[in-house]
Amino acid sequence: MYYNKNTVIYLDGQFVKANEASTDLYSQTMHYGYGVFEGIRAYSTADGTSIFKAKEHYERLKNSAELINIPFKYEVQDLIDATYELLEKNNLTDAYVRPLVFCDPNMSLSRPNNVSVMICAWEWGAYLGDKQLRVTVSSYCRPHPRSIKIDAKVCGHYVNSILATTEAKDKGFDEALLLDSDGYLAEGPGANLFFEKDGVLYTPRLGNILPGITRATVLELAEELGMEVKLGLFTPEVLAEADSAFYCGTAAEVIGIASVDEREFPLNWNDSLGKKLQEAYSKLVRKSHKTLSSVYQ
Structure with a gap:
């Protein structure tokens, strides 16, 4: 539903195949839910694919991380640019975009030392349907x-x-x-x-x-x-x-x-x-x- 063998995701500055990407099973995010994410939409417009309020979403991602003491070393504009490139690589015009900031292995209840960022995207209709x-x-x-x-x-x-x-x-x-x-x-x-x-x-x-x-x-x-x-x-x-x-x-x-x-x-x-x-x-x-x-x- 979300990806196939040709789907590309953005992971720590690189574009990689979704089915070849991996993460550590000892991640704090996996064990404790200690991570932050965003939900963003891209739409097909007369001027091509456009991400709605991309800056506001990525600034909220940064703010979410900072509020719960997760290091955020990424520039908002770099993430916006990477998202447009991701959409182009996956031939997506109308799409739902999911950035995720997740933590490195850590079984203690303390702030992480390092984090990763992943961005994926897929075609998705209205989440709750189109009926009342x-x-x-x-x-x-x-x-x-x-x-x-x-x-x-x-x-x-x-x-x-x-x-x-x-x-x-x-x-x-x-x-x-x-x-x-x-x-x-x-x-x-x-x-x-x-x-x-x-x-x-x-x-x-x-x-x-x-x-x-x-x-x-x-x-x-x-x-x-x-x-x-x-x-x-x-x-x-x-x-x-x-x-x-x-x-x-x-x-x-x-x-x-x-x-x-x-x-x-x-x-x-x-x-x-x-x-x-x-x-x-x-x-x-x-x-x-x-x-x-x-x-x-």
Whole structure:
């Protein structure tokens, strides 16, 4: 699904065949989930393949590493250039890109001495599909912000997401919705939450959620479109009275939510603010956003 015998990945400054690459089984990342990653999308545009908000994603990768004391010796622009070259080598135009910073062998609970960077890419449609989602409130909550670095996109944090999504699917739903440790709305396992009530858009404030790059983009688009947006702490009861809702994320893009725990939202998705933002986002990401500074420009 993700690679074949011809697939090339970027690993520590070299382009190598995916099926020939290897890593150490004693890596801290393998044993403890001590690593950071990003999810990035590249789109086919009139000017060729363009990576959407590449700089913001790689800067967040760097910030994630620094927040949890993982050395990050890479230049953001070098990684952007390498990603464009990787896409070219794999003949990919529309693709999902996964950079991963992983640690060297270390069985102690201390910061690593050395790390590696890997970048891979593959063709991937909308992560959550293209139909409105049936969502359930999860029995799992997001970790307390004092227990982790909530702003960091850390490998090990996603065990929480896997548990929530698996639970939801086992119950017959498409996806989960997690609350924070105080019972307020937080986010999906891999996407941020927005909902609409009486023509106003609402979204959980930062502090207990990952500050999504797509979330920030949706907020920018909402402002451009003249939409009123309120950020705050909201209970599940407030969501139950909403007119519509949607998730957004790099992998999910913008996807409508049909219902939460079988309670259907009354507003037709095509008449919602979410639909307008979905269309605006789709147009935006397919504009050229190249940020190359090398021969690949």
